[in-house]
Amino acid sequence: MTTRVAVLGAQGRMGSTSVTALEAAEGLEVVAQVDVGDPIERVTEQEADVALVFTTPDVALEQVLWCVEQGVHVVVGTSGFDGDRLRAVREAVEQRTDVSVLVVPNFSIGAVLLMRFAATAAPFFESVEIIEMHHPAKVDAPSGTAVRTAELVAAARAEAGSDPVPDATTTDPEGARGAKVDGITVHAVRSRGFVASQEVLLGGEGEILSLRHDSSTRESFMPGVVTAVRHVADRPGVTVGLDAVLGLDA
Numbered sequence: 508m509t510t511r512v513a514v515l516g517a518q519g520r521m522g523s524t525s526v527t528a529l530e531a532a533e534g535l536e537v538v539a540q541v542d543v544g545d546p547i548e549r550v551t552e553q554e555a556d557v558a559l560v561f562t563t564p565d566v567a568l569e570q571v572l573w574c575v576e577q578g579v580h581v582v583v584g585t586s587g588f589d590g591d592r593l594r595a596v597r598e599a600v601e602q603r604t605d606v607s608v609l610v611v612p613n614f615s616i617g618a619v620l621l622m623r624f625a626a627t628a629a630p631f632f633e634s635v636e637i638i639e640m641h642h643p644a645k646v647d648a649p650s651g652t653a654v655r656t657a658e659l660v661a662a663a664r665a666e667a668g669s670d671p672v673p674d675a676t677t678t679d680p681e682g683a684r685g686a687k688v689d690g691i692t693v694h695a696v697r698s699r700g701f702v703a704s705q706e707v708l709l710g711g712e713g714e715i716l717s718l719r720h721d722s723s724t725r726e727s728f729m730p731g732v733v734t735a736v737r738h739v740a741d742r743p744g745v746t747v748g749l750d751a752v753l754g755l756d757a
């Protein structure tokens with residue numbers, strides 16, 4: 508059976524790369540492409556089974572909620588679906604229990620594994636900091652991947668009863684120490700030459716463990732995009748992360 512897919516943000520960097528990858532994937536058909544100025548109703552008019560959302564963070568929540576209300580499964584690639592936004596999606600899915608939503612902060616297998624390795628290692632080190640590095644056209648900071656990594660690291664440390672990360676800073680008028688996500692410091696770099704990179708630094712007495720991942724092309728995200736679209740309908744409710752569909756939570 509063919510899965511009918513609508514791509515939202517289809518003219519963008521990720522949307523256009525995804526259209527190419529989905530059209531080449533067996534059993535998937537792109538039946539609707541929606542970008543600025545296009546009616547979102549194209550999704551239902553073309554009877555899409557799954558909507559893949561790669562629009563900008565300012566418009567994506569409203570579109571995701573609309574798709575859920577219409578009974579269309581959603582794979583959310585747009586960043587920023589944590590906190591209140593994730594709660595809003597969960598509430599919408601409670602009203603439409605026939606709809607599945609898969610929120611994927613990062614589709615690349617290396618980034619998924621980096622997040623897991625960082626969470627595993629975090630309780631064994633006194634210090635943890637996250638540095639995310641992206642292309643200068645990225646509109647949001649910190650990255651969704653960095654936020655998710657910080658959440659996983661903080662949860663692992665809380666479960667292990669780890670002390671807060673030591674930091675004697677009392678004066679930082681320019682914000683040089685970065686952002687805090689669940690108590691974990693995150694630094695964001697924007698520079699020509701990057702697509703998407705992240706490094707997690709874990710420090711103990713006399714040692715540093717550095718975990719790093721680099722996506723140098725948007726094709727690196729495509730096996731994950733195709734897998735997510737293929738499997739979103741298998742998991743009822745709202746799932747965060749690609750781990751479960753990759754069999755990593757089994």
Ligand SMILES: NC(=O)C1=CN([C@@H]2O[C@H](COP(=O)(O)OP(=O)(O)OC[C@H]3O[C@@H](n4cnc5c(N)ncnc54)[C@H](OP(=O)(O)O)[C@@H]3O)[C@@H](O)[C@H]2O)C=CC1
Binds near residue numbers: 542614
């Ligand atoms: N989960 C993951 O693995 C990855 C997630 N991302 C995330 O995906 C999102 C998109 O990234 P990227 O592709 O680089 O960004 P782009 O800006 O290249 O793409 C976004 C597209 O959405 C369009 N758009 C804006 N508003 C609307 C609207 N109301 N309806 C339909 N389309 C609209 C934009 O049009 P216009 O340019 O005219 O505004 C643009 O074509 C970001 O949040 C990014 O962080 C990115 C890479 C990987």
Ligand SMILES: O=C(O)C1=N[C@H](C(=O)O)C[C@H](O)C1
Binds near residue numbers: 651
């Ligand atoms: O905007 C991007 O490019 C990316 N966005 C996602 C994020 O915010 O984590 C995923 C990846 O880092 C690329």
